[in-house]
Amino acid sequence: MSETVSAWQLIASGDATLFAIVRLSLAVSLTAVAIAMVVGLPLGAILALTRFPGRSAVVVILNGFMGLPPVVVGLTVYLLLSRSGPLGELGLLFTPTAMVIAQALLVLPIIAALTRQTVEDLWHEYREELTAMGVGPTGQVATLLWDSRFSLVTALLAGFGRAAAEVGTVMIVGGNIDGFTRTMTTAIALETSKGNLPLAMGLGLILIVLILLINATAWGVRAWSEQRAG
Amino acid sequence: MPTRRTFSSLVMLLMLCGGTPALAQDQAIVVASTTSTQDSGLFDHILPVFEAKTGIDVKVVAQGTGQALDTGRRGDADVVFVHAKAQEEKFVEEGFATERFDVMYNDFVLVGPKSDPAGISGTKDIAAALIEIRTREAPFVSRGDKSGTHSAEIRLWKEAGLDIGTAKGQWYREIGQGMGAALNTASAMNAYVLSDRATWLSFRNRGDLGIVVEGDKRLFNQYGIMLVNPEKHPNVKAEAGQLFIEWLISPEGQASIGEYKIGGQQLFFPNAEQERS
Secondary structure (H helix, E strand, O other): OOOOOOHHHHHHOOOHHHHHHHHHHHHHHHHHHHHHHHHHHHHHHHHHHOOOOOHHHHHHHHHHHHHOOHHHHHHHHHHHHOOOOOOHHHOOOOOHHHHHHHHHHHHHHHHHHHHHHHHHHHHHHHHHHHHHOOOOHHHHHHHHHHHOHHHHHHHHHHHHHHHHHOOHHHHHHHOOOOOOOOOHHHHHHHHHHOOOHHHHHHHHHHHHHHHHHHHHHHHHHHHHHHHHHO | OOOHHHHHHHHHHHHHHHHHHHHHHHHEEEEEEEHHHHHOOHHHHHHHHHHHHHOOEEEEEEEOHHHHHHHHHOOOOOEEEEOOHHHHHHHHHOOOEEEEEEEEEEEEEEEEEOOOOOOOOOOOOHHHHHHHHHHHOOOEEEOOOOOHHHHHHHHHHHHOOOOHHHHOOOOEEEOOOOHHHHHHHHHHHOOEEEEEHHHHHHOOOOOOEEEEEOOOHHHEEEEEEEEEOOOOOOOOOHHHHHHHHHHHHOHHHHHHHHHOEEOOEEOOEEOOOOOOO
16 A cells, blocks of 8 residues: 555555455454354353353353453464464465454354353243243254344344454454455554555544444345344 | 354354465465554555465564564464564574574664653764663663664663663553554653664654664674474475575665655665675
């Protein structure tokens, strides 16, 4: 990005580098949320329905992990994926895959914890009915998740917000490599360190607009399907 | 519950992330380098030339010299391109590289506010200037991150006869961040800061800062490059990494470094030995 360009000029000129960065940011964060969703929804629902010794501790830990410091998650994944670490053979450090793994770990507790709360609230309402109908545990999880799907969209959006906005993990495990692992947030950090504050701020505004757009889309889809569901 | 459609879009996303890099992986090397080479824009200038010539994709991870060397030690980079000769020689001694090559140099400059509270503007004696800053307790921003510039700063305090470990006080602010962040901080609090000339020249948020001391021989800043020893880390792409090093110290690579200018000023001066023994 050369000397005097502003972020708006970059958009207006359809700057290829900018679009590649935006695409990577969205691909990494959305994939991370998708993976965290596949694991986190059932995990949260199962935790909501089961009773076992130490369950309260697990719930507290899960809730607490919603506030995992990104830089600590980044460092942990870095040490795991480093060539000198246990998973070094895979050669994943400084790749988009490493960024997805780190962000998925960051987002998983958020989705699982919010799902646990949502499903548990609904469970109080459904319990008698489902038990009377003789629905098995898998059926119960499925029914509760399906019937709370509109509320769970908010959990997914919270997870996405966390992933898209963070810079700590992707900087450490991605390395901010030009054209390969540079995301919106690491590009903003880089432009700031170059003292190019207007461009950094402009990129920041673009990121905020993108996050708003994704939330608006989710809202629209939710409203539309709620209407259809009646 | 994920439907079939959400699943297929998930797979597409995964492919989007994981698919492309795998193709380029054989022809790509990771270079751990310093923030000064990246922030100054040098890589944007020289890498396209090398990539066009060889088809090898060079991925630069910009860190402080200390961290870059550590990345090399762990085997996470193929090539290390940094600027702290003592630390680099230690890296070779430990066997993490077999050879170190000089590539280029520039110099450090002492940057400070135009109001010049230490009254040192224009002097050529960096040691005297530092003593004056310490005596008047003028605000000074230190990188504090074991980078090449931080190592140089500590050496300069020592050469001025001051042990910064005991001499530091409120006025001495260690921020533990890169060169750009240090300049941003100095600019915000009108402090003195040691910077490499390249980052300073390309830095745009100068505020009231300007160069106060330059031209002292002790401000010399040498950059060196090393291939991470493949015997320590078999995953190192020795052939491609060596090609990059050879090119950088070849007349063509050296010329490319010398051509890079900002506002008519040359940022790095190539000085590789052309006759290698």
